[in-house]
Amino acid sequence: MSKKRRKSKARSGYRxxxxxxxxxxxxxxxxxxxxGWLSRGTGDxxxxxxxxxxxxxxxxxxxxxALLLVPFLFVFAAWVAxxxxxxxxxxxxxxxxxxxxxxxxxxxLAIGESIFGQASPVALAVTSGLIxxxxxxxxxxxxxxxxxxxxxxxxxxxLRRGSRAIPALLAVNVISFSxxxxxxxVLPFLGPQFAFLGLILVFAALVYYLASVPAAxxxxxxxxxxxxxxxxxxxxxxxxxxxxxxVIYVFVAYPALFLFIPHGNQLSVNPFLSTWIYALVAAxxxxxxxxxxxxxxxxIEPEVPTKPVPRRR
Amino acid sequence: MLPFAALAAVALVVVARPVGAQQAVPVxxxxxxxxxxxxxxxxxxxxPYRPLWTFRASSGALSGAVIMGDVVISVGRSAVxxxxxxxxxxxxxxxxxGGPISMPAVGVTPNRQVLAFVDEAEGIGASxxxxxxxxxxxxxxxxxxxxxxxxxxxxxxxAFVADDDGNVYAVNLATGALRWxxxxxxxxxxxxxxxxxxxxxSAHDPDTVGTxxxxxxxxxxxxxxxxxxxxxxxxxxGPSAGDGSVVAGxxxxxxRSFVADGGEERWGAxxxxxxxxxxxxAIQPGTVFVADFRGGLYRLSSRTGHRDWDxxxxxxxxxxxxxxxxxxxLLGLEDGRLVAFDISSGDLVWQGAPSPGSIGPIxxxxxxxxxxxxxxxxxxAGLVAFEHDPEGTLVRVPSPTEVDPARLFSNYALALxxxxxxxxxxxxxxxxxxxxxTFVGGEEGPEEDAE
Numbered sequence: 001m002s003k004k005r006r007k008s009k010a011r012s013g014y015r016x017x018x019x020x021x022x023x024x025x026x027x028x029x030x031x032x033x034x035x036g037w038l039s040r041g042t043g044d045x046x047x048x049x050x051x052x053x054x055x056x057x058x059x060x061x062x063x064x065x066a067l068l069l070v071p072f073l074f075v076f077a078a079w080v081a082x083x084x085x086x087x088x089x090x091x092x093x094x095x096x097x098x099x100x101x102x103x104x105x106x107x108x109l110a111i112g113e114s115i116f117g118q119a120s121p122v123a124l125a126v127t128s129g130l131i132x133x134x135x136x137x138x139x140x141x142x143x144x145x146x147x148x149x150x151x152x153x154x155x156x157x158x159l160r161r162g163s164r165a166i167p168a169l170l171a172v173n174v175i176s177f178s179x180x181x182x183x184x185x186v187l188p189f190l191g192p193q194f195a196f197l198g199l200i201l202v203f204a205a206l207v208y209y210l211a212s213v214p215a216a217x218x219x220x221x222x223x224x225x226x227x228x229x230x231x232x233x234x235x236x237x238x239x240x241x242x243x244x245x246x247v248i249y250v251f252v253a254y255p256a257l258f259l260f261i262p263h264g265n266q267l268s269v270n271p272f273l274s275t276w277i278y279a280l281v282a283a284x285x286x287x288x289x290x291x292x293x294x295x296x297x298x299x300i301e302p303e304v305p306t307k308p309v310p311r312r313r
Numbered sequence: 314m315l316p317f318a319a320l321a322a323v324a325l326v327v328v329a330r331p332v333g334a335q336q337a338v339p340v341x342x343x344x345x346x347x348x349x350x351x352x353x354x355x356x357x358x359x360x361p362y363r364p365l366w367t368f369r370a371s372s373g374a375l376s377g378a379v380i381m382g383d384v385v386i387s388v389g390r391s392a393v394x395x396x397x398x399x400x401x402x403x404x405x406x407x408x409x410x411g412g413p414i415s416m417p418a419v420g421v422t423p424n425r426q427v428l429a430f431v432d433e434a435e436g437i438g439a440s441x442x443x444x445x446x447x448x449x450x451x452x453x454x455x456x457x458x459x460x461x462x463x464x465x466x467x468x469x470x471x472a473f474v475a476d477d478d479g480n481v482y483a484v485n486l487a488t489g490a491l492r493w494x495x496x497x498x499x500x501x502x503x504x505x506x507x508x509x510x511x512x513x514x515s516a517h518d519p520d521t522v523g524t525x526x527x528x529x530x531x532x533x534x535x536x537x538x539x540x541x542x543x544x545x546x547x548x549x550x551g552p553s554a555g556d557g558s559v560v561a562g563x564x565x566x567x568x569r570s571f572v573a574d575g576g577e578e579r580w581g582a583x584x585x586x587x588x589x590x591x592x593x594x595a596i597q598p599g600t601v602f603v604a605d606f607r608g609g610l611y612r613l614s615s616r617t618g619h620r621d622w623d624x625x626x627x628x629x630x631x632x633x634x635x636x637x638x639x640x641x642x643l644l645g646l647e648d649g650r651l652v653a654f655d656i657s658s659g660d661l662v663w664q665g666a667p668s669p670g671s672i673g674p675i676x677x678x679x680x681x682x683x684x685x686x687x688x689x690x691x692x693x694a695g696l697v698a699f700e701h702d703p704e705g706t707l708v709r710v711p712s713p714t715e716v717d718p719a720r721l722f723s724n725y726a727l728a729l730x731x732x733x734x735x736x737x738x739x740x741x742x743x744x745x746x747x748x749x750x751t752f753v754g755g756e757e758g759p760e761e762d763a764e
Contacts, residue, residue, distance in 0.1 A: 056750055062740025068733050076725050088585055088625060088714040117566060117583045151749035267585060267607065267625040268713035270720045276728030284736055298752050 046300040047241040057292030060148050061284060066155050067144050071098045071283040074137050083269045086115045091271045092264030094279035095257040098286045102176030102206040103253040104134050109180060135169040142214035145291045149298055161218050168217035168227045172210045179206055200250055207246040209235050215297035234304045249289045257282050337382025337426060341676040343418035345593055345634055348468035349508035350553040352595030354677040357638030360653040360663035361705030366401025369695035370394060376414045377674025378696055387696055388417050388430050401698060405449060410434035416464030416504055422487040429465045429472040441474050443489050453489025464504035475501035479516050483534060493534030498525045502590040503551025509573040511537055513552040513559045524549040526561050528576055538576030551593035560601050562588030568603050570618060580618030585609045592634040602635040602642055610635060610644055612659060622659030624712040632673035645672020661710040670694060
């Protein structure tokens with residue numbers, strides 16, 4: 001195949017699921033069903049590699065002025081809004097202002113309680129508002145990301161397509177919120193160390209199953225429930241790369257980004273320049289992961305089963 | 314009582330006769346200055362301050378100070394010290410057997426000026442000791458059932474103290490006779506507060522992780538009312554009482570005010586953090602000042618709990634309680650700074666230099682020389698006295714939690730430009746180099762290999 005022909009084929013872009021061949025159910029290895037996800041090989045799936053996914057995510061976000069500016073402006077607008085509501089810090093909250101669910105959802109809850117106290121109806125209302133705002137923000141950014149990944153970046157089209165995905169993103173945040181509340185009730189019985197580990201596992205599981213929702217909602221336009229199912233089915237496809245990337249994101253977003261933020265523990269509403277720079281780089285990292293998950297969905301989209309896969313015995 | 318009398322003879326030795334103690338008047342008689350722990354001295358010295366003297370005890374850490382006339386009194390591990398208020402020189406010393414260091418208190422009976430403090434001897438246990446300050450002789454010693462770290466409160470002719478088992482004792486200040494005992498749910502780490510005919514105790518049960526604010530009848534010790542917050546509220550600050558209400562900070566970050574008569578919760582005000590159990594709010598008519606564990610100082614309306622202002626110091630407050638000295642509110646921080654705030658605006662107007670150890674309870678004197686005395690822990694434990702510095706300058710630093718629009722916007726804008734450029738330029742070049750991704754039949758396109 002000549003180089004010219006290859007280029008031409010490459011520009012043909014994404015072939016939607018109606019055109020792409022939906023492959024047969026991938027064969028599963030002969031392992032006990034509960035441990036199957038641990039032992040899947042990396043070669044039997046269409047998931048792109050993790051370095052390639054992250055590189056593509058960073059390139060997509062970093063090379064687009066809109067994809068840089070929208071999260072950066074969101075971080076500032078969210079901070080000003082929260083300060084207006086009464087937030088006094090700490091400034092380490094800035095590190096996850098643009099985080100993807102469930103990490104972002106976790107901080108929506110924490111921020112609401114920080115301002116208005118635990119078990120407060122006002123805190124619940126504020127958390128709900130934050131969740132809606134985060135859902136809209138992530139939907140819009142996802143729209144821009146998908147447009148950029150499809151090679152025809154159009155801000156207006158991205159905004160239009162992204163806004164249609166808001167219900168799906170809202171569902172993701174609500175599921176995350178419910179899981180976090182349930183974890184709060186159960187995990188304390190495990191003790192402090194195990195509770196933290198348990199929370200990380202809950203986060204990883206939520207990312208694992210729900211990470212593909214934004215891209216799936218934008219590209220396929222199905223109903224919320226079907227989009228959630230599609231994302232979960234994609235996660236269940238053979239290969240451990242998706243799980244590993246999910247865990248990497250949770251560790252990067254939850255403990256790691258907190259550890260190094262300058263003056264992170266300070267109660268202040270006027271962050272230092274270094275703190276802002278760190279917060280914006282953190283927003284870029286979050287958006288890069290979001291773009292990586294969108295990219296991965298687009299890479300395996302035709303392979304994702306349209307119906308539940310019967311479990312092999 | 315015989316063994317204790319014998320012990321007293323060993324434990325209390327006068328090193329030097331007190332000077333001028335005969336006519337001494339309690340200035341700052343106990344924790345937070347009085348039985349209600351109001352923490353207010355209207356004619357206290359004003360900032361700016363300068364160091365006056367430092368007193369270091371050979372036995373290490375010292376309790377918060379009380380001031381009797383021109384003598385500062387503080388309890389150390391193996392001695393109780395009387396220190397000259399003006400010079401910081403030791404005027405007398407009483408031997409002490411040991412036990413946890415806790416706040417002493419002084420009171421006046423018709424015949425005596427009595428210093429009450431807790432002593433604990435190995436094999437004998439803890440006891441509350443009364444010393445006549447006029448002749449420096451131990452006049453009574455009342456045994457306690459368990460180790461005590463609460464500190465002593467004196468109201469009228471009665472001393473109150475509590476122990477680690479939750480026992481609360483009311484002791485006749487003149488004779489040491491036990492008037493009554495009562496029981497709280499667990500250990501008590503701050504002195505009881507006495508006001509409006511009630512004795513208030515903040516208690517914590519480490520086993521059930523429960524807390525309790527207990528109100529006892531001052532005359533009989535019978536329970537008047539109690540408040541135990543929801544499960545999970547694991548600590549509570551010491552109580553402060555006055556003007557028909559009692560205030561304490563709880564681990565759900567709420568400062569709560571209760572009506573003294575009946576215990577009805579009047580209001581709850583949210584803060585940023587929890588409260589150290591050895592601290593207590595300060596109460597001025599119409600106003601409550603409270604410091605949380607993360608160093609936030611809050612001025613609240615005592616009627617509604619409305620927050621007039623707060624100042625976040627971004628340093629821990631573990632041992633110090635706010636006190637009001639005239640138009641300034643003083644607070645000690647964990648980094649060794651004594652800081653002063655304008656009572657109206659909450660702006661920081663003066664701060665001492667950080668020093669080893671942490672600032673603990675503060676005592677105030679209206680004396681023209683001494684502004685405050687701070688007990689310091691750590692390796693350089695002791696007392697530090699400050700006086701008003703007529704040549705010093707005041708500063709005006711608002712809380713970092715007050716929006717500074719110019720700083721907020723300029724820092725963000727600069728960060729936005731720097732970050733966007735640093736990310737955009739190289740990634741744009743790389744994106745052009747690699748081109749858009751391709752997705753062919755579910756597989757990555759061949760150009761992706763270039764990555």
